[in-house]
Amino acid sequence: MKQYMQIFHGTAFTSKSAKEVEQLVDYLFCINEDGIIEKIVAPSDSEYEKLLDAYSEAENFHRLADGQYLLPGFVDLHVHAPQWAQSGTALDLPLYDWLNTYTFPVESKFSDLDYAKKVYEDLVSTFLANGTTTALYFATVHKEASLLLAKICSEKGQRGLVGKVVMDDPEQNPDYYRDQDTQTALADTEEFILAVKDLAKSTKQGVYPVVTPRFIPSCTDEALKGLGELAAKYDTHIQSHCSEGDWEHNYVQDRFQKNDAFALNDFGLLRDKSVMAHCNFLDDNDAELFAKTGTAIGHCPISNAYFANSVIPIARFHKKGVDIGLGTDISAGSTPSIFDNARQAVVSSRMLEDGVNTALPAAKRGVPNSRITINEAFYFATAGGGESLSLPIGRLEENYAWDVQIIDTKLSTAKLPIFNANEDLYDIFQKIMYLTRPENIREVWVQGERVHSRAN
Numbered sequence: 001m002k003q004y005m006q007i008f009h010g011t012a013f014t015s016k017s018a019k020e021v022e023q024l025v026d027y028l029f030c031i032n033e034d035g036i037i038e039k040i041v042a043p044s045d046s047e048y049e050k051l052l053d054a055y056s057e058a059e060n061f062h063r064l065a066d067g068q069y070l071l072p073g074f075v076d077l078h079v080h081a082p083q084w085a086q087s088g089t090a091l092d093l094p095l096y097d098w099l100n101t102y103t104f105p106v107e108s109k110f111s112d113l114d115y116a117k118k119v120y121e122d123l124v125s126t127f128l129a130n131g132t133t134t135a136l137y138f139a140t141v142h143k144e145a146s147l148l149l150a151k152i153c154s155e156k157g158q159r160g161l162v163g164k165v166v167m168d169d170p171e172q173n174p175d176y177y178r179d180q181d182t183q184t185a186l187a188d189t190e191e192f193i194l195a196v197k198d199l200a201k202s203t204k205q206g207v208y209p210v211v212t213p214r215f216i217p218s219c220t221d222e223a224l225k226g227l228g229e230l231a232a233k234y235d236t237h238i239q240s241h242c243s244e245g246d247w248e249h250n251y252v253q254d255r256f257q258k259n260d261a262f263a264l265n266d267f268g269l270l271r272d273k274s275v276m277a278h279c280n281f282l283d284d285n286d287a288e289l290f291a292k293t294g295t296a297i298g299h300c301p302i303s304n305a306y307f308a309n310s311v312i313p314i315a316r317f318h319k320k321g322v323d324i325g326l327g328t329d330i331s332a333g334s335t336p337s338i339f340d341n342a343r344q345a346v347v348s349s350r351m352l353e354d355g356v357n358t359a360l361p362a363a364k365r366g367v368p369n370s371r372i373t374i375n376e377a378f379y380f381a382t383a384g385g386g387e388s389l390s391l392p393i394g395r396l397e398e399n400y401a402w403d404v405q406i407i408d409t410k411l412s413t414a415k416l417p418i419f420n421a422n423e424d425l426y427d428i429f430q431k432i433m434y435l436t437r438p439e440n441i442r443e444v445w446v447q448g449e450r451v452h453s454r455a456n
Contacts, residue, residue, distance in 0.1 A: 011070070
């Protein structure tokens with residue numbers, strides 16, 4: 001009989017499609033030494049009882065308790081890692097004031113590696129405790145601190161995609177916080193890429209360097225062109241902000257006489273491994289360019305409510321073939337939880353469809369066909385995030401990484417309202433998605449390794 005590194009026995013939920021959740025009841029999940037799901041066995045399969053007999057008393061056999069369920073680990077497509085230090089503050093300010101009064105001063109502190117280590121270790125641990133197994137991180141302009149974040153992800157077992165931020169334009173960035181000059185920004189980025197690729201050789205779950213122009217307003221044309229060339233040279237992921245709010249969208253139009261998406265594409269920054277955050281002001285031509293180039297949207301619904309000046313028509317863009325995942329956007333988003341953002345994604349979509357201005361008649365108040373379901377939000381949080389990053393993650397399927405969270409619905413301090421012993425499984429799934437708190441997340445596994453567990 002084939003030997004497996006780990007076998008899990010329990011009921012799981014995973015996305016079958018964007019709108020359909022698959023229920024895998026009392027299945028066996030067989031994980032190989034590389035942390036990959038090698039085999040999934042249904043109770044009706046001939047091997048099922050043989051595997052139970054062979055493994056049920058073994059140390060590497062994990063039987064979920066009554067009331068526990070498996071979900072794929074969440075994928076967070078937009079995190080400003082240094083901003084964890086300012087989370088929960090100043091969210092009532094306009095974006096420009098928020099950046100210059102709070103954010104840039106905080107990020108400038110990451111030249112101090114001791115400070116960076118303190119913040120980043122707490123951040124990664126907190127994200128793992130919230131079920132986030134993969135995160136796409138903006139770091140800071142500091143090459144050493146950015147590499148430190150990648151090392152912390154490697155050590156703590158999170159799949160981290162990390163970018164050293166480029167902000168080289170002296171006209172648009174504060175004197176105390178920017179790259180020394182364009183040449184230094186590009187040289188530091190290339191050195192960072194090489195260092196992270198070297199680190200990845202000894203990291204089971206993977207760490208990845210990400211080419212990261214903060215956004216067009218912070219970068220010179222020369223830097224944007226050079227970053228596009230570096231991404232192509234090393235086949236890296238790319239991340240930035242795109243058409244987030246009125247200010248950024250209008251700035252790019254004034255500078256290039258075109259929308260953000262087309263300007264980024266001119267510099268080689270839209271490709272299959274590109275993720276652009278927010279994208280609230282994309283038009284249909286922009287969305288079609290995203291679909292054509294394989295560029296994904298990192299949808300940050302809580303952050304958008306604070307700073308984006310609009311609600312993104314996520315259903316319309318997804319229908320056009322654009323890959324979409326969710327992001328917390330710490331700290332413009334007020335929570336490290338993708339659960340919270342999945343819920344807000346549903347809420348925001350319904351507000352867009354129904355409208356908010358009661359002075360208008362109901363038929364003219366909103367944008368038809370804008371709402372998404374909790375099934376779609378779950379898909380964006382898991383499989384959609386994996387597709388956005390072009391990685392085999394986010395699904396409980398064979399040949400995907402074993403990235404999971406074990407949810408306990410019967411925890412005495414955070415019990416979900418399940419009172420019927422024969423409650424419909426889909427209803428349980430919905431309650432998990434809408435009501436789970438960090439206490440309910442009992443264990444988190446990444447690439448077949450336990451990276452988080454709660455004793456209370």
